[in-house]
Amino acid sequence: MDTEKETSKDLWEEAYAQRGERDAEFSTMSGVPIKPLYTPEDVEGDYDEKLGYPGQYPYTRGVYPNMYRGRLWTVRQFAGFGSAAETNERFRYLIDHGQNGLSIAFDMPTLMGLDSDSPLSLGEVGTEGVAVDSLEDMEKLFEGIDMGEISTSMTINAPAHVLLAMYVVAAEKQGVGPEQLTGTNQNDILKEYIAQKEWLFPPEPSMQVFKDMLVYATEHMPRWNTVSISGYHIREAGSTAAQELAFTLSDGFAYVEAGIEAGLDVDDFAPRLSFFFNSHIDFFEEICKFRAARRIWATVMKEKYGARDEKSLLMRFHTQTAGVSLTAQEPYNNVARTAFEALAAILGGTQSLHTNSFDEALALPTEEAVRVAVRTQQIAALETGATNTIDPLGGSYFVEALTDELERQAYDYFRQIDEMGGVVRAIENGFQMGEIAEASARYQRETENGTRKIVNVNIYEPKDESDVETHRIDPAVSEGQLNRLKDLKERRDNERVEECLEAVKRACREGENTMYPTIEAVRAYATVGEICSAMQEVYGTYRETPVI
Amino acid sequence: MADTIRVVVAKVGLDGHDRGAKIIARALRDAGMEVIYTGLHQTPEQVVEATIQEDADAIGVSILSGAHMTLLPRIVDLLKENDAEDVLVFCGGTIPKQDIPKLKEAGVGEVFTPGTPTRKAVEYLQGELVSS
Numbered sequence A: 001m002d003t004e005k006e007t008s009k010d011l012w013e014e015a016y017a018q019r020g021e022r023d024a025e026f027s028t029m030s031g032v033p034i035k036p037l038y039t040p041e042d043v044e045g046d047y048d049e050k051l052g053y054p055g056q057y058p059y060t061r062g063v064y065p066n067m068y069r070g071r072l073w074t075v076r077q078f079a080g081f082g083s084a085a086e087t088n089e090r091f092r093y094l095i096d097h098g099q100n101g102l103s104i105a106f107d108m109p110t111l112m113g114l115d116s117d118s119p120l121s122l123g124e125v126g127t128e129g130v131a132v133d134s135l136e137d138m139e140k141l142f143e144g145i146d147m148g149e150i151s152t153s154m155t156i157n158a159p160a161h162v163l164l165a166m167y168v169v170a171a172e173k174q175g176v177g178p179e180q181l182t183g184t185n186q187n188d189i190l191k192e193y194i195a196q197k198e199w200l201f202p203p204e205p206s207m208q209v210f211k212d213m214l215v216y217a218t219e220h221m222p223r224w225n226t227v228s229i230s231g232y233h234i235r236e237a238g239s240t241a242a243q244e245l246a247f248t249l250s251d252g253f254a255y256v257e258a259g260i261e262a263g264l265d266v267d268d269f270a271p272r273l274s275f276f277f278n279s280h281i282d283f284f285e286e287i288c289k290f291r292a293a294r295r296i297w298a299t300v301m302k303e304k305y306g307a308r309d310e311k312s313l314l315m316r317f318h319t320q321t322a323g324v325s326l327t328a329q330e331p332y333n334n335v336a337r338t339a340f341e342a343l344a345a346i347l348g349g350t351q352s353l354h355t356n357s358f359d360e361a362l363a364l365p366t367e368e369a370v371r372v373a374v375r376t377q378q379i380a381a382l383e384t385g386a387t388n389t390i391d392p393l394g395g396s397y398f399v400e401a402l403t404d405e406l407e408r409q410a411y412d413y414f415r416q417i418d419e420m421g422g423v424v425r426a427i428e429n430g431f432q433m434g435e436i437a438e439a440s441a442r443y444q445r446e447t448e449n450g451t452r453k454i455v456n457v458n459i460y461e462p463k464d465e466s467d468v469e470t471h472r473i474d475p476a477v478s479e480g481q482l483n484r485l486k487d488l489k490e491r492r493d494n495e496r497v498e499e500c501l502e503a504v505k506r507a508c509r510e511g512e513n514t515m516y517p518t519i520e521a522v523r524a525y526a527t528v529g530e531i532c533s534a535m536q537e538v539y540g541t542y543r544e545t546p547v548i
Numbered sequence B: 001m002a003d004t005i006r007v008v009v010a011k012v013g014l015d016g017h018d019r020g021a022k023i024i025a026r027a028l029r030d031a032g033m034e035v036i037y038t039g040l041h042q043t044p045e046q047v048v049e050a051t052i053q054e055d056a057d058a059i060g061v062s063i064l065s066g067a068h069m070t071l072l073p074r075i076v077d078l079l080k081e082n083d084a085e086d087v088l089v090f091c092g093g094t095i096p097k098q099d100i101p102k103l104k105e106a107g108v109g110e111v112f113t114p115g116t117p118t119r120k121a122v123e124y125l126q127g128e129l130v131s132s
Helices: A002-019 A084-096 A135-141 A160-173 A189-196 A203-220 A232-236 A241-261 A266-272 A283-303 A331-347 A367-382 A397-420 A423-428 A431-448 A476-491 A494-510 A515-523 A528-539 B019-030 B044-054 B068-081 B099-105 B118-129
Strands: A101-105 A151-155 A182-185 A227-230 A273-279 A317-321 A352-354 B006-011 B034-037 B058-063 B088-093 B110-112
Touching: A084 A101, A084 A135, A084 A367, A135 A160, A135 A476, A151 A160, A160 A182, A160 A203, A160 A515, A160 A528, A182 A227, A189 A203, A189 A227, A189 A232, A189 A241, A189 A423, A189 A431, A203 A241, A203 A266, A203 A423, A203 A515, A203 A528, A227 A232, A227 A241, A232 A241, A232 A273, A241 A266, A241 A273, A241 A283, A241 A397, A241 A423, A241 A431, A266 A273, A273 A283, A273 A331, A283 A317, A283 A331, A283 A397, A317 A331, A331 A352, A331 A367, A397 A423, A397 A431, A423 A431, A431 B019, A431 B118, A494 A515, A494 A528, A515 A528, B006 B019, B006 B044, B019 B034, B019 B058, B019 B088, B019 B118, B044 B058, B044 B068, B058 B068, B058 B118, B068 B088, B068 B099, B088 B118, B099 B110, B110 B118
Parallel strands: A101 A151, A151 A182, A227 A273, A273 A317, A317 A352, B006 B034, B006 B058, B058 B088, B088 B110
Antiparallel strands: none
8 A cells, every 4th residue: 555655656746747847936925835735744743633623722723613604704894084973974884784893993193192283193184094082083983883782993002091991981971881892902012013113102111001901901891802913014014924923923922921910810811812914815825824823822822821711712813904915006906816815814714804995005995995895705705605614724735734834933933032031022122023124025026026926016017007096085184173173172171181191190100000090081081192192201202223 | 416326215104114115225225325214203304304414315205194295295395495406205105196196296206106116216216316
């Protein structure tokens, strides 16, 4: 029998060599070399130990026993632009078109903890997301939407504590208590230093604020995910799949350690940790990344942090298709790119999904482009049959071998980060940023010298540049927002605001939980900018040394 | 014109998307230019000040926040105010096609949209700055 097998393999190898290969790069976009064929020889280890059953340790095949046969993933399109009133309208449009979760994009000033009237906010108010200065804007954002019913994801990091406080108080005004609120705030400050670069304080005090929120939410918001540990931005900044996997999970472990340091039991908060990944264009590499992520998380949580609750071990994640893979040339082709990326996320077992719109290399999406993106998910869910069975690619020699390879690369990075003294120290050394810059430069070289092909960019370049309608932000948005803010600052009880800001500073100085005074400040209509700059007076401001 | 082209690569506005800026900075440096990268979150005033101090020939602005129609004309105006209108301003990022003619009218030399090979920016700068 053995000799017979040898013979067929030899025969195939000979035949393969005779036929030859076309002139192409046979490696993943992250540079993992790919063999022409995978066989049982490429798969190591025991089925039960490495794969097991869905909903069972180590969750390689999925976090739930029934996966999409029980319930499909949540269609969660990220949206936000202009004023709170305009975004509220888009939210209602999305809800009417079958979306079941909201995802708020804030404008750049809000992400940086600045008010619309800051000189640094010039030209940025309401352009890339919705402008939220005070509780008043949050109230408008959810007008006519039952905050006790809808699940909301807020992409906010450095000033996340302020926006969470606003969400809690806005819900309270609708008669909904914090214990009823479901959703997530991104609140992943470590990846801000690594990739997205929207920060306020240096890493150490940022981790203190993180602990405050984690403790608050663990006590008062049992259905809220305090952090969405994000690889998305790391990948968009140019990292490889393995770097996205490794840096995201090492950030996740740093948050677990922060929770334990804050005196929480790992099983009290770990079940509420969730993740956010990118789904890039290299189909199989992405699927394997998701599978490897689940296995690593479960293993380390159990072995290293002693988690016993099953829910602490299973990695739930949101996925967004890769914005960076979209091209400005022939934008309609991006529908195809996004569809492949969405399918990879689905085959990788995502819990929710955002599909990018085809016009996003040019501007924020139009309503029509958003509809196509939502329909892409619905077609994948209902027409392709990809949801009929759980982890359909499990057991593929290639998929299992590549899953192992990504896992191995991730552990290699964990070791390097540990040797540097942990994630914060590695960030201070510029380690992750340097690795990403290298990977990004390599990828650019490969596309420019043509070893890696991108349709309509370095091959089949369009003769005439096609054009699509793009979404326009009304310049009046900024003016309207500034007027409302000015009006608010005159109307509110400014003495009360001052008292509240003093209380926030006191909590920062004395190491008390900053969430409580932040909630009081928000209730008094103190603005994002006022609260953040009060905290910066105590904590200081972060400056990056750029790594080219 | 000095022998070596000096370029300030600038990130204006509040967005932190610096992959493009870093790639262009590397590509220009690899093409033999002297590159000064400003880092993130710069105001037009800071960028123009750096350009004048560094005696740069060009400013390459990377912007993905949608604030290009406000911030780029502001840079061009500040250069004029500082008698530095000979500095070439070019930009790249998520910029809708309809805005390109308006930016050029406002004094921006060239606009590179996503997916443009870096050699196009290198060739553009060499064409504009070396032949003169």
